[in-house]
Amino acid sequence: MSDLLKKHIERFIEINEEDFSTIIRYFRKIEVKKKENLLIEGKICHDNYFVVKGCLRMFFINDKGVEQTIQFAIENWWLAEYVSFETHQPSQFYIQAVEKSEILAISYQAQEEMLLQFPRMERYFRLIHQRAHAASQSRIKSLYGFSREEMYYHFCRRYPEFVQRVPQYLLASFLGFTPEYLSEIRSKRIP
Amino acid sequence: MSDLLKKHIERFIEINEEDFSTIIRYFRKIEVKKKENLLIEGKICHDNYFVVKGCLRMFFINDKGVEQTIQFAIENWWLAEYVSFETHQPSQFYIQAVEKSEILAISYQAQEEMLLQFPRMERYFRLIHQRAHAASQSRIKSLYGFSREEMYYHFCRRYPEFVQRVPQYLLASFLGFTPEYLSEIRSKRIP
Numbered sequence: 001m002s003d004l005l006k007k008h009i010e011r012f013i014e015i016n017e018e019d020f021s022t023i024i025r026y027f028r029k030i031e032v033k034k035k036e037n038l039l040i041e042g043k044i045c046h047d048n049y050f051v052v053k054g055c056l057r058m059f060f061i062n063d064k065g066v067e068q069t070i071q072f073a074i075e076n077w078w079l080a081e082y083v084s085f086e087t088h089q090p091s092q093f094y095i096q097a098v099e100k101s102e103i104l105a106i107s108y109q110a111q112e113e114m115l116l117q118f119p120r121m122e123r124y125f126r127l128i129h130q131r132a133h134a135a136s137q138s139r140i141k142s143l144y145g146f147s148r149e150e151m152y153y154h155f156c157r158r159y160p161e162f163v164q165r166v167p168q169y170l171l172a173s174f175l176g177f178t179p180e181y182l183s184e185i186r187s188k189r190i191p
Numbered sequence: 192m193s194d195l196l197k198k199h200i201e202r203f204i205e206i207n208e209e210d211f212s213t214i215i216r217y218f219r220k221i222e223v224k225k226k227e228n229l230l231i232e233g234k235i236c237h238d239n240y241f242v243v244k245g246c247l248r249m250f251f252i253n254d255k256g257v258e259q260t261i262q263f264a265i266e267n268w269w270l271a272e273y274v275s276f277e278t279h280q281p282s283q284f285y286i287q288a289v290e291k292s293e294i295l296a297i298s299y300q301a302q303e304e305m306l307l308q309f310p311r312m313e314r315y316f317r318l319i320h321q322r323a324h325a326a327s328q329s330r331i332k333s334l335y336g337f338s339r340e341e342m343y344y345h346f347c348r349r350y351p352e353f354v355q356r357v358p359q360y361l362l363a364s365f366l367g368f369t370p371e372y373l374s375e376i377r378s379k380r381i382p
Contacts, residue, residue: 060332070331082325092332115314122313123306129320134273136327140261141251141283143334144367176335 001029004052005104008076012124019118026114027104032097038105039095045084047105051077054101057170058093069174072098072162078128098166148177152185192220195243196295199267203315210309217305218295223288229296230286236275238296242268245292248361249284260365263289263353269319289357339368343376 002024009015032038039045049056051073058071058079073079084091085108115121142151152175156163172182193215200206223229230236242264249262249270264270275282276299306312333342343366347354363373
């Protein structure tokens with residue numbers, strides 16, 4: 001289960017077996033069932049989650065009582081509600097398993113201790129957050145600049161693995177439209 | 192000019208005078224006039240910008256030929272088009288001075304060399320990007336979840352200094368509505 005994290009870290013920094021065996025002790029292995037919540041709105045997000053297997057999503061419940069998905073995370077992706085994680089204020093979001101998933105969780109406290117013991121890991125997390133920050137800039141552009149139909153095609157091109165994998169009603173929620181509208185767009189593509 | 196950066200770094204990590212005097216040599220001081228571009232769409236974003244004085248904005252030109260502002264940066268804020276900065280691919284965005292501004296710029300190459308010489312600075316940049324990532328999550332929520340009027344009030348509460356400072360047509364562009372609509376909302380608040 002921890003091999004995937006080691007390989008992911010090695011994409012960014014060098015890490016030997018001995019150091020990794022200490023680093024991994026800061027993590028807890030969690031198995032979650034489909035639709036199980038790892039975080040609910042109003043609670044503090046104590047953990048940073050690395051997806052080993054499966055898929056998580058982050059969502060909030062809007063004024064109309066509808067779940068609005070804002071982010072997915074599949075294998076090799078990190079997910080947390082970072083405002084809550086850093087400030088220890090109540091979370092604005094839910095984090096839920098889309099599928100049965102295997103997760104490595106590290107608490108804020110454990111992460112800080114691990115970074116104190118292995119300052120080289122700061123570089124790993126710096127690059128993870130820099131990429132996430134970069135992805136957010138593109139994401140915000142697409143939320144302003146694309147029509148809903150364009151957003152769907154953009155998403156299909158960029159993340160084809162999601163479109164195959166994520167239930168259609170969740171994909172519709174993420175793209176900000178109804179499942180019916182999604183079906184309509186998809187049917188247009190059939191030759 | 193560099194004092195502000197030193198103080199900003201000290202909010203996150205300890206740094207002595209001697210180390211900072213070496214770190215600051217990796218930066219270039221830039222003065223930009225109002226409406227001067229630091230980056231244009233299609234060019235590579237070579238630099239990461241720290242605002243010492245003034246205000247920058249990042250925008251793209253949408254299908255209708257309209258400038259759509261997605262981000263502002265005032266004193267103590269970092270700004271770059273991080274996809275282009277990291278991958279050296281052409282930028283999707285423009286970065287322009289809203290006011291006459293004083294900037295500290297560090298190139299990708301210089302930043303990498305500086306981080307090699309001062310690995311402790313990885314923590315500083317990790318925390319900067321973690322916060323920016325956190326702010327993006329809230330931002331994406333507001334883009335999905337708020338009406339345009341709510342977005343305006345949310346923004347006024349969270350960033351009152353901007354609302355005083357940024358020209359109204361740019362604020363309207365950032366919030367995704369016309370200057371006329373912004374005037375209409377503002378006039379409602381007059382008792």
